[in-house]
Amino acid sequence: MLKVEEQQPVAFSSVFLANFDEIVKRYPAGKQKSALLPILHLVQAEFGWTSVPAMDKVAEYLMIEPIEVYEVASFYSMYFLQPKGKYVLEVCRTGPCCLVGAEKIMSHIEGKLGVKEGEVTADGLFSWRGVECLAACGYAPVLQIGPDYTFYENLTEQSVDELIDNLKNKQDLRQ
Amino acid sequence: MSRKLLLEHINVPGINTLEVYRQKGGYRAVEKAIKTLTPDEVVEEVKKSGLRGRGGAGFPTGMKWSFLAKPEGVARYLVCNADESEPGTFKDRYLMTNIPHALIEGMIVSSFALGANTSYIYVRGEMMPQIRILEKAIAEAKAAGFLGKNILGSGYDLELYVQPGGGAYICGEETALLESLEGKRGNPRIKPPFPAIAGLYGCPTVVNNVESIAAVVPIINDGGDEYAKIGIGRSTGTKLISASGNLVKPGVYEIELGLPVEEFIYSDEYCGGIANGKRLKATVAGGSSVPILPANLSLKYANGEPRLMSYESLAEGGFATGTMLGSGGFIAFDEDQCIVRNTWNFARFYHHESCGQCSPCREGTGWLEKVLHRLEYGHGKMSDIDLLVDVAKKIEGNTICPLGDAAAWPVASAIKHFRDEFEWHVKEPRKSQDGNYGIANYAVPIEKVVVAEV
Numbered sequence: 001m002l003k004v005e006e007q008q009p010v011a012f013s014s015v016f017l018a019n020f021d022e023i024v025k026r027y028p029a030g031k032q033k034s035a036l037l038p039i040l041h042l043v044q045a046e047f048g049w050t051s052v053p054a055m056d057k058v059a060e061y062l063m064i065e066p067i068e069v070y071e072v073a074s075f076y077s078m079y080f081l082q083p084k085g086k087y088v089l090e091v092c093r094t095g096p097c098c099l100v101g102a103e104k105i106m107s108h109i110e111g112k113l114g115v116k117e118g119e120v121t122a123d124g125l126f127s128w129r130g131v132e133c134l135a136a137c138g139y140a141p142v143l144q145i146g147p148d149y150t151f152y153e154n155l156t157e158q159s160v161d162e163l164i165d166n167l168k169n170k171q172d173l174r175q
Numbered sequence: 176m177s178r179k180l181l182l183e184h185i186n187v188p189g190i191n192t193l194e195v196y197r198q199k200g201g202y203r204a205v206e207k208a209i210k211t212l213t214p215d216e217v218v219e220e221v222k223k224s225g226l227r228g229r230g231g232a233g234f235p236t237g238m239k240w241s242f243l244a245k246p247e248g249v250a251r252y253l254v255c256n257a258d259e260s261e262p263g264t265f266k267d268r269y270l271m272t273n274i275p276h277a278l279i280e281g282m283i284v285s286s287f288a289l290g291a292n293t294s295y296i297y298v299r300g301e302m303m304p305q306i307r308i309l310e311k312a313i314a315e316a317k318a319a320g321f322l323g324k325n326i327l328g329s330g331y332d333l334e335l336y337v338q339p340g341g342g343a344y345i346c347g348e349e350t351a352l353l354e355s356l357e358g359k360r361g362n363p364r365i366k367p368p369f370p371a372i373a374g375l376y377g378c379p380t381v382v383n384n385v386e387s388i389a390a391v392v393p394i395i396n397d398g399g400d401e402y403a404k405i406g407i408g409r410s411t412g413t414k415l416i417s418a419s420g421n422l423v424k425p426g427v428y429e430i431e432l433g434l435p436v437e438e439f440i441y442s443d444e445y446c447g448g449i450a451n452g453k454r455l456k457a458t459v460a461g462g463s464s465v466p467i468l469p470a471n472l473s474l475k476y477a478n479g480e481p482r483l484m485s486y487e488s489l490a491e492g493g494f495a496t497g498t499m500l501g502s503g504g505f506i507a508f509d510e511d512q513c514i515v516r517n518t519w520n521f522a523r524f525y526h527h528e529s530c531g532q533c534s535p536c537r538e539g540t541g542w543l544e545k546v547l548h549r550l551e552y553g554h555g556k557m558s559d560i561d562l563l564v565d566v567a568k569k570i571e572g573n574t575i576c577p578l579g580d581a582a583a584w585p586v587a588s589a590i591k592h593f594r595d596e597f598e599w600h601v602k603e604p605r606k607s608q609d610g611n612y613g614i615a616n617y618a619v620p621i622e623k624v625v626v627a628e629v
Contacts, residue, residue: 100421133261
C-alpha cells in the first residue's frame, strides 16, 4: 500500500502551517495529537492524497512518531494512500441506496469513465469508488466529491452524465 | 398534526442564521438555564423529561449525566456524537444543515449542566459542508455572547469546537469516538471504566447524540414535565425518524413517540405509502443494525395488536417477532426487493466497518459476507443457512463493543423471518439470478387473536 519509490518530497508553506497552529489550539496543552485527523484532511485537500513524506512532516509537526500517523491514515477510509483522479466520485453502495438503484449508477459511471473502481482516467481527472453509507438515505442514490465533499442527490444516469460533463468543461475553462 | 419540538421552524427562511433563530425564540434556553437555574437543576429537568438517548441505545440521558464523576480540579468534557453513519439514518445531517443553532444551543445548556468548559462536536468527516455550517453558527453565537468567556455575565466559560472524523462507522461507538478525538484509530475501549469516569484524555466525559442534545432545548424551555407528557409510557417526547427505501415521500419526520407504524408508512402527513404502487414486503425500523421484520409483523404484533413507533412497542415480542427503535432509521422494502441480497449488502457493510480488534467480529463478519455472497449469486448450499445462524451466534455478545451484535442481528433476523427465500436461492440458483422471490406470504395480514371469554 505504501510504495516509497512513488513518493515525492513535500514542503508545507508557512500559511499552511499557520492553519495547523489554529487547529492545535482547540485542545489542551500536550494533547496536540488530537489535531491529527483534521490536519490530514488539510494535507489531502492540498496535495490530492496522503503520501508518506507528507505524513512524516505531519508527525514532525505534531511531535509524534511517523507510525502514529500511518496507522491512523490507513484506518480511516477518507485518506487516500495512493494518488487518485482530481475528482473522486464516491458513490454510496449501502442497503438503502441499493433499494433505489445505486448499483446501476455505479455501473453507469464505470462505463462513462471507462475505468474500474479505484483506477484513474488517462487524463488524470477522474476516479470513482463505492463507499459505505453516507447518511443521506432519504435522497438516494447519492455520491460525494472531495475535497469539499459536495453532495449530489437523487442520482439518475442522466444527472451523472451532466455532472461528469460539467466537471470536464470546468477543467477545460481553467486551462 | 403531531407536535414539533425540533423541526417546528425548519421551513422558516434564514432559520440557519442566529438572527432568525433568535426571532423564533432561539437561545431562550441558554438564558433561562444560565441566569435562573443551577447546573443540577438543569440535570433534574432532563431527568424528569424521560429523554432517552437518540443515537440508538435509548439509555436515559438524565441518568447518564448524573453518573458523571466530578473530582476537584479535573476538567470535564461534553462530546457530541455527530458521527452519523448507521445505514438508514440521516436525521442529524438534516438537523445540522437546517437548524445548526438548535445543536449549538443544546451544547451550551448541556455543557453548563455538566460543568464542561470545553466541548467538542465530533462530526463524521464526509459531512464537510455541515462542519462549515456549524463553525459559522459557533462564530455567530460567540459574537452574540453565548459562547466564550463569562457567558451572559454569569462567570461561566465555554469553548465549543467541531472535530472532523476520518470515515469510520465504528467511531459512532462512544469510546471509539473518544479514541478518534484523541488522534488515534477508532478502536473501542474495554469498559469499565466508562467515559463518565475516564473519557476524553482520561477525564470524566459525557457523549451524547446530536438529537439528544438538541432535545435539551425544548426540555429547558417548557420544563421536563411538559416534555414527558408527549409520547407514550417510557417513550417520552418526539423523535426524528429518517425514512428511506421504497417510499413515496422518504425524508426526515418528527413524530410523537407512539404513532402507529401503519400511519407512519401510509398517511400523507408522513411517508405517503409505498412508491410506484407496490406492496410493502419488509421494514428495518431503527437503522441497519436492528432486526428486519416482514410487513405483517412490522405493522402488528404477533397477537394482532397494532405496532407503534416507540421503544417498547417496536421491541414487543423480543427478537422472535419484534425489533428495536434504534436510531430511528426506518427503511421500507417493496415487494421487488431481495432479502438475501440486502442481507449480504449489510453484512459487507459490517465487515468493511469492523475495526478488527476482536476476532469474532473481524473474522465472523467476513464469513457472513462471503457465505451470503455465494447464496445470493447462486452457489449456496442448504447447510449455509444454518452456518450463517451459527456464525452470527458466535459473534453476538463476544466482542468489546456492540458492532458485533449489530452485524449478527440483521443476518439472524433475516433468516428467522425469510428462511424460505434463502432456501429458494439454494433450490433455484438460476431463477434467483434472473428474478426474485417476491412478496410471498410476508404481507399476509395477521388476524387478531380473539380470546374466548370463560
